[in-house]
Amino acid sequence: MDLHVIFSSLLGLLFTPKLLGLMLLAIPLGIFFGCVPGLGGKLGIVLLIPFVYGMDPLPGAVFLLSMHAIVHTGGIVPSILFGVPTNGPEAPLLADGYPLVRNGQAGRALGAALSAAGIGGMIGVVCLALILPVVEPFVLSFSPIEFFWLAIIGITLISALAGKMLVQGLIVGCFGWLIGMIGLDPQTGVQRYTFNQLFLWDGFDVISGVLALYALPEMMQLGRGKGKREAGMPEIKPEVTKYTFAEVWDGVKENFRHWGLTITTAVMGTFIGMIPGLGGEAAGWMCYAFAVSRSKDPERFGKGAIEGVIAPSTGMNAKEGGGLLPTLFFGVPAGSGMAIMLGALIMLGIKPGPLMIVHDLPLVWSLIWAIAISNLLCTVLLLIVGKHMSSIAHIRANVLVPVVLVFALLGTYLAKDHWESLLVFAGMGAIGYVMRRNHWPRPCFIIGLVLGPTAELSFHKAFALHGLTFLVQPTSLVMMSIIAVTLFFNLRKTYRRKPGVAAAAHPKPTGGSI
Amino acid sequence: MSRIAMTIAAFLFASVPLAQAADSAEEFYKGKTITYVVSTAPGGGYDTYGRLVARYMNKYMPDSKIIIRNIPGAGHVVGANTIYAAKPDGLTIGTFNTGLIYLQLLKESGVRFDLAKMSWIGKAASDTRVLVVSKSSGVKTVQELLDSSKPPIKLFAAGVGSAGYIDTRLAISALHLNVQLIPGYNGSEGTMSMLRGETQGTIGSQSSYTQFVDDGNGVYIMEAGGPADSKIPQAGQFAKDDNARQLLKMIAAESDVARLTAGPPGIPADRLALLRSIFMKAMADPQLLADAKKMDAPIAPATGEHVQQVIAEALQQTPQNLQLLTQAVKAGQ
Numbered sequence: 135m136d137l138h139v140i141f142s143s144l145l146g147l148l149f150t151p152k153l154l155g156l157m158l159l160a161i162p163l164g165i166f167f168g169c170v171p172g173l174g175g176k177l178g179i180v181l182l183i184p185f186v187y188g189m190d191p192l193p194g195a196v197f198l199l200s201m202h203a204i205v206h207t208g209g210i211v212p213s214i215l216f217g218v219p220t221n222g223p224e225a226p227l228l229a230d231g232y233p234l235v236r237n238g239q240a241g242r243a244l245g246a247a248l249s250a251a252g253i254g255g256m257i258g259v260v261c262l263a264l265i266l267p268v269v270e271p272f273v274l275s276f277s278p279i280e281f282f283w284l285a286i287i288g289i290t291l292i293s294a295l296a297g298k299m300l301v302q303g304l305i306v307g308c309f310g311w312l313i314g315m316i317g318l319d320p321q322t323g324v325q326r327y328t329f330n331q332l333f334l335w336d337g338f339d340v341i342s343g344v345l346a347l348y349a350l351p352e353m354m355q356l357g358r359g360k361g362k363r364e365a366g367m368p369e370i371k372p373e374v375t376k377y378t379f380a381e382v383w384d385g386v387k388e389n390f391r392h393w394g395l396t397i398t399t400a401v402m403g404t405f406i407g408m409i410p411g412l413g414g415e416a417a418g419w420m421c422y423a424f425a426v427s428r429s430k431d432p433e434r435f436g437k438g439a440i441e442g443v444i445a446p447s448t449g450m451n452a453k454e455g456g457g458l459l460p461t462l463f464f465g466v467p468a469g470s471g472m473a474i475m476l477g478a479l480i481m482l483g484i485k486p487g488p489l490m491i492v493h494d495l496p497l498v499w500s501l502i503w504a505i506a507i508s509n510l511l512c513t514v515l516l517l518i519v520g521k522h523m524s525s526i527a528h529i530r531a532n533v534l535v536p537v538v539l540v541f542a543l544l545g546t547y548l549a550k551d552h553w554e555s556l557l558v559f560a561g562m563g564a565i566g567y568v569m570r571r572n573h574w575p576r577p578c579f580i581i582g583l584v585l586g587p588t589a590e591l592s593f594h595k596a597f598a599l600h601g602l603t604f605l606v607q608p609t610s611l612v613m614m615s616i617i618a619v620t621l622f623f624n625l626r627k628t629y630r631r632k633p634g635v636a637a638a639a640h641p642k643p644t645g646g647s648i
Numbered sequence: 649m650s651r652i653a654m655t656i657a658a659f660l661f662a663s664v665p666l667a668q669a670a671d672s673a674e675e676f677y678k679g680k681t682i683t684y685v686v687s688t689a690p691g692g693g694y695d696t697y698g699r700l701v702a703r704y705m706n707k708y709m710p711d712s713k714i715i716i717r718n719i720p721g722a723g724h725v726v727g728a729n730t731i732y733a734a735k736p737d738g739l740t741i742g743t744f745n746t747g748l749i750y751l752q753l754l755k756e757s758g759v760r761f762d763l764a765k766m767s768w769i770g771k772a773a774s775d776t777r778v779l780v781v782s783k784s785s786g787v788k789t790v791q792e793l794l795d796s797s798k799p800p801i802k803l804f805a806a807g808v809g810s811a812g813y814i815d816t817r818l819a820i821s822a823l824h825l826n827v828q829l830i831p832g833y834n835g836s837e838g839t840m841s842m843l844r845g846e847t848q849g850t851i852g853s854q855s856s857y858t859q860f861v862d863d864g865n866g867v868y869i870m871e872a873g874g875p876a877d878s879k880i881p882q883a884g885q886f887a888k889d890d891n892a893r894q895l896l897k898m899i900a901a902e903s904d905v906a907r908l909t910a911g912p913p914g915i916p917a918d919r920l921a922l923l924r925s926i927f928m929k930a931m932a933d934p935q936l937l938a939d940a941k942k943m944d945a946p947i948a949p950a951t952g953e954h955v956q957q958v959i960a961e962a963l964q965q966t967p968q969n970l971q972l973l974t975q976a977v978k979a980g981q
């Protein structure tokens with residue numbers, strides 16, 4: 135690979151005032167779109183397209199990509215401090231981030247999550263650069279058979295996420311899958327559970343599901359609490375959320391203490407991001423479940439385990455780098471956000487396709503560097519500013535609850551533009567509240583909702599292409615053994631552990647359930 | 649009075665109300681806000697064309713304001729329903745997929761519009777439906793797909809009931825193509841599956857496969873509708889009877905009328921005439937053409953009258969063809 139091209143692109147970015155200025159402008163915008171619930175990177179690009187209209191390809195693309203790459207980093211702060219996800223991919227952060235805040239470790243949680251996001255973004259870019267020479271065979275090696283099995287592997291992660299509540303986890307997961315079936319049947323076109331309502335034709339919206347399942351129960355709990363919080367849940371006092379840079383730095387160092395996890399989840403995130411149609415929404419949860427399943431004492435998760443914050447943060451930012459790969463070199467967007475990015479790139483005069491590697495290598499490298507630099511800058515910026523943001527964590531409930539609910543409802547409405555979504559929000563929120571009260575594992579719902587339909591559609595396609603023989607192809611056999619082994623170890627780990635061991639090691643469980 | 653004078657007088661007399669009408673329509677739109685409904689979420693082709701059309705129509709109606717409203721849902725049905733049910737005052741217009749013709753013919757539940765009655769303002773493009781096959785399939789002509797002694801080749805399509813799926817089913821029924829149809833490929837997954845060699849081709853809109861073919865990954869072997877000077881063989885020439893030709897006409901209608909703009913039934917004639925003329929002026933705007941070229945959005949405009957006629961013809965199918973259409977869709981169920 136031509137080192138000259140690689141580094142001249144970097145120098146070009148850093149020393150061209152226009153490019154650097156655009157990147158510096160993109161970062162606060164990205165943070166804004168990330169931290170307002172329901173806005174997200176997709177809407178961000180759509181709203182910014184008029185401004186890049188007429189720009190040259192390079193500055194326009196650098197601006198949009200820098201903004202899009204850090205949206206999730208922007209979402210970290212409110213997700214962790216409020217316990218309300220700003221968008222689908224950020225949801226796994228709440229599982230352990232919010233309990234950490236209630237435990238008086240807001241600084242450590244934010245430090246760990248923000249730096250993990252930055253590191254994840256950078257590793258994603260490194261993976262992207264490394265895979266550049268073999269991009270074609272890699273992306274093409276995923277057929278419906280692989281999709282089917284990857285989705286099934288994702289679904290079996292329920293066994294890790296649910297822990298001891300395996301039965302409840304399965305019920306919740308199946309419920310999510312069932313909800314995922316709403317809409318037009320992908321194989322026969324028959325309407326399923328649509329009750330003649332047009333808004334149900336397109337299926338159930340993941341963002342409204344996540345917002346309803348987390349925001350409403352959390353806010354209801356906060357609203358009805360008034361001193362009568364759940365057992366073991368300490369009152370958040372202003373001084374609890376005040377923290378020093380030392381604490382933030384301690385959080386940053388957690389990434390290096392758990393370096394194996396950081397790197398593995400970042401690589402996982404990149405690969406999930408690279409495969410079109412696998413559902414980036416699930417990337418964070420898959421990384422989270424991975425962290426749980428490799429942990430020596432999984433009971434800590436959901437109660438404030440720092441690994442539970444690191445894994446999804448690295449995963450969700452790494453997938454952004456991964457997603458760029460099929461978008462740029464195949465013109466095949468990896469997800470809905472990248473689909474809109476693709477349209478914007480074409481509008482700027484960039485022609486995505488395999489030939490970009492030949493003709494536009496400097497541009498490709500500039501884009502790769504832009505993602506890396508904006509990740510780095512955004513993380514540093516938020517680590518510094520985040521200290522002041524922490525004051526929002528102790529806003530009184532009677533102020534916080536209405537504000538968060540307004541944003542959550544807005545996000546739900548914006549996601550599909552159907553007023554009926556608000557009814558769904560209320561219904562799902564009530565279910566979420568019951569689940570939360572009884573500590574049922576809510577992540578299993580999202581896994582079922584996102585991966586269930588992928589599994590179903592891929593099964594149909596694989597069956598149409600190969601008949602049932604696809605189940606005995608080598609890939610399938612390998613995947614089945616992986617699933618059997620993971621299931622075995624996850625279940626064994628859960629059921630062989632003596633109760634009380636983990637609790638003794640961590641005497642301050644906060645009771646916030648995932 | 650000479651005959652010439654009489655003619656001139658008659659002409660003048662007749663043109664007075666017309667001029668007045670145009671004036672009053674222009675008067676009506678002054679200071680008003682027009683909502684342009686795009687039946688998809690922001691981003692993507694329909695949104696791009698919708699915004700382009702709205703922006704340049706606004707250029708020729710400087711005293712009005714045209715705003716975009718995205719109303720996605722149920723594969724354009726929600727948007728089309730909204731436009732159809734809007735107050736017919738000429739202040740709500742919009743765009744949706746031409747494939748809704750099929751849903752109307754199939755009397756799908758949820759369809760609350762009648763395309764024949766809508767006020768058609770114009771169309772911005774043609775989007776020829778082509779049969780594209782991958783290079784690795786080895787197929788070079790349609791004849792190879794008519795030979796039933798060979799193993800069938802695999803064509804992919806989007807979900808059952810989608811316009812792309814119905815197009816493919818109709819073409820298979822009309823031409824007795826020896827293919828296996830595999831639905832469920834959404835967005836770009838189909839292109840990937842051709843690159844992977846897992847499927848060999850598809851019937852879809854030409855603009856979606858320009859790059860695939862330009863990169864040398866595939867060839868067009870047949871088209872329905874499209875420009876007269878095209879070098880790709882027309883589907884009609886492989887049809888053996890009138891019924892087959894009639895079925896192919898439905899696909900051709902979709903090819904010829906794309907990126908359309910319409911309003912609810914009953915827009916006052918003077919306002920509709922004004923909107924139509926402004927639409928055509930916008931389409932001829934050199935700046936619009938330059939922008940469209942930059943966005944890879946081909947422009948091939950036609951008047952509202954033309955669109956109305958094509959849609960009306962496509963909707964007039966014999967009961968026999970309707971049955972074929974129903975069968976074509978049901979065959980996948």
